[in-house]
Amino acid sequence: MKYKIHILVCFALILSFSGYSQQGKQKRADTLFNKFSFVKAADVYKDLIAKNYNKDYATRKLADCYAYLRNSEKASRYYKSAVKQENIPIEYYYKYAQSLRGIKKYKESEIWLQRYKDSGGVVHANDFSKDVNFISSVFGAKQQYFLEKVPFNSKFSDFGAFEHDGKVYFASARDEGVGVKRVYGWNEQPFLDIYTADVDTEENVDHSNKVKGDVNSVFHDGPATVTKNGQTMYFSRNNFTDGMEVKDGQGLTNMKIYRATLIDGEWTNIEDLSINGDDFSTQHAALNNDDTKLYFTSDRPGGYGGSDIWSVNIEPDGSLTGLENIGNIVNTESAEGFPFINNEGVLFFSSDGHTGLGLLDIFATIKGEDEQTIVDVINLGVPVNSNNDDFAFTMNPDGITGYFASNRKGGKGSDDIYAFHREPLLTVEGVVSDAINTKPIANAKITLFDDEDNQIAYMETDENGFYQINIDRHQDYKIVASQDKYIDDYRMFTSKNIQTELTSITANLLLNPKPNVVKLAELNTIYFDFDKHNIRKDAALELDKIVSLMQNDYPEMVIRIESHTDSRGKLTYNDKLSIDRANATYEYLTSKGIDPTRITEHKGFGERRLTNGCEDGSTCEEADHQLNRRTQFIVVQME
Incomplete structure (x- = not known):
């Protein structure tokens, strides 16, 4: 009996020690999670699930680990199990919906998003169910961006590429350490450094390609940007100055933006900027076109939630003034970051708070009529955006090429840099004018046809006679302008074999007024005596009628x-005589008060336009010759 009791006691102690062992593992996993060591934490949570210890909790935390590691496929697998648990916190419905977006299961994502809302959850700004056509419209849009892989990616995180003076700068975690290997606990990769390579390099980039000077430290450095003159660099770095790492109240090392100066080929004189703080992060520096404004990402107090994009003025002496949040058209309660401003002043940024395809998507801003105020944002669509993280977009000064980063499938590993070239939108545009007075014609109908005469676009000109229509490249077109009081005009043009940089084709159109045949009949022809150009009495009576008609009616x-003229006399003499008759008629009308601008031209045609067969050598009565000695009036505009 004593022997059996001893066995039972030993078994109970084993179970107790086993329980304490698993409890210690969970505590260790939670500690790793809270220190953002998600790779190591995930391994421990998986072990707890395998041992069936507090399995529901471990499953939720494991799913969260993969969500932070931006692995939507694994995150969705464990969130799927988590949402089946009893009394699951409703936030996991939302997390599951987000992970489903990351693996392109958009309809299922909407179902769980709706369940989250039905359970009382507050929907974030990136609820793409607000626009049920978003996914189809993005995938169905005409492709503008075409991607190319770059040769200098590594199996580690590479991002933040931009070109300057024949070099490409980028941030990378590729340095595995030439001495003691140091890794970042979040993803178990080496810390970031800033690298540079020739734009057209085909060679591998290793630790020897780090930028020279004092920019790179033992912690995270990058991404960076450089002023147009190449003398100043703004770069992100952990809060680490003079060999000291500074942590906030929660034990975290935040990010700061530092400034460096190029001296004798090395980046030095590292300066901690006034916009930084120890208790929040400031990172992702970007400069406007003339280097007078710095844009950046920060989770500082006063934002809309998550991280926001802010701006500050750079004064001539280098001081920073006018700190400003760029507003809630761009910023949401979620995360915005990685700003970039192209030569046209368009802000590009990444966000998981706006309607997107997956996790972080890249967006561009739209400005209002004042060309200053941001009124909306647009998703750049595929292939720039994917169901994974897409970020760190930059564009070269040509407006055609650039870079961005993504952790999508098919890359070399982790975050990869992708180069892009794009075909900018092409338009046909022009002004429709009156052929007589060259004034613009408002509300003229513009119809665009393809090379098979199919109508593909229709619009009306604005008050300035202007029109603009988006067109495809590599096509032949016909464009027609029409207006009720005018004769149609058209142009044939092509978008084939034009330069990629060209963004518009000009096709101005001229419309001639339609003659009014009824009123034309009231303008009687006047006649002249043989070899004379003076206005006869009968002609003066007709001209007075024309004056009255033009002034009063x-x-x-x-x-x-x-x-x-008639055909008698030399050709050159008759030419001059007809011009004299035209001048005499013009002078009579203007002497009676007709504005000269209302007579578009007064022209002589000699004997070239006879009304009958009375040519040289023919026998004609004087009455027949009289019919050719005339001035006619053509109405070119009635109203």
Whole structure:
């Protein structure tokens, strides 16, 4: 009996020690998680699940580990198990929905997002169910960006690439250590450093390609940006100055932006900027086109939540003034970061708070009519964005090429840098004008046809006669302008074999007014005596009728004068005589008060436009010759 009791006591002690062992593992896993060592924490949580110790809790924490590591596939697998648990916190419905987006299961994601809302959850700004057509519209949009892999990616994290003076700068965790290997606990990768390589390099980039000077430290350094003159660098670094690492109240080392100066080929004189703080992060420096404004990411107090994009003015003496949050059109309650401003002043940034395809997506801002105020943001769509993290977008001065980073499948490992080139939107544009007075014609109808005469676009000109239509490249087109009071005009043009940099094709159109045949009948032809150009009495009566008609009945009427001779006499003499008759007619009308601008031209045609067969050598009565000695009036505009 004593022997059996002894066995039972030993067994109970073994169970107790086993329980204490698993409890210690959970404590260790939680400690690693709270220190952001998610790779190591995940290994311990998996072991706890295998040992069936506090399995529900370990499953939730394991799913969170993979979410922080931006591994949507594994995160969704464990969130799927977690949401089946009784009394699961409703936030896990939302987390599961987000992870499903990361593996392109958008319909399932909407279901769990709805369940989250039905359970009382507050939906974040990136609830793409607000726009049910978002996914189809993004994937169905015409592709503008075309991607290329760069040769200098590594199996570690590489991002933040930008070009300057024939070099490409980027941040990378590729240095595994030439001495003591130091790794970042979050993802078990080496700390980031800033590297540089030739733009057209095909060679591997190793630790020898780090930028020279004092920029790189033993902690995270990068990404960076450089001023246009190449003399000043702004870069991100852990809060580490003069060999000292500074932690906040929670024991975390935040990020700061530092400034360095290029002296004799080395980056030195490292300066801690006034916008930094020990209790929040400041990072992802970007400069506007003239280096007078610094944009950056920060989770400092006063934002909209998560991390926001802020800006500050750079004064001539280098001081920073006018700290400003750029507002809630860009910033959300979630995370925004990695700002970049191109030569046209467009802000690009990454966010998981706006409607996107997966995790972080890249967006561009849209400005209002004042070209200053940001009024909206747009998703750059595929292939720039994916169902994973897409960030650190930069564009070269040509506006056609650039870089971004992504942890999508198919890369070399972790975050990879992708180069892009794009075909910018192409438009046909122009002004529709009156052919007589060159004034713009508002509300003219513009119709665009393809090379098979199919109508593909339709619009009306604005008050300045201007139109603009987006078109495809590599096509032939016809564009037609029409207006009720005018004769149609058209142009044939092509977008084939044009330079990629070209963004518009100009096709101006001229419309001639339609003659009014009824009113034309009221403008009777006048006649001249043989070899004379003076205005006869009967002609003066007709001209007075024209004056009255133009001054009283049709004050907008515009006419053209054409004068002629009969065939008798030399050709050159008759040319001069017809011009004299046209001039005499013009002078009579203007002497009676007709504005000269309402007579577009007064022209002589000699004997070139006979009305009958009375040519040289023919026998004609005087009455027949009289019919050719005339001035006619052509109405070119009535109103």
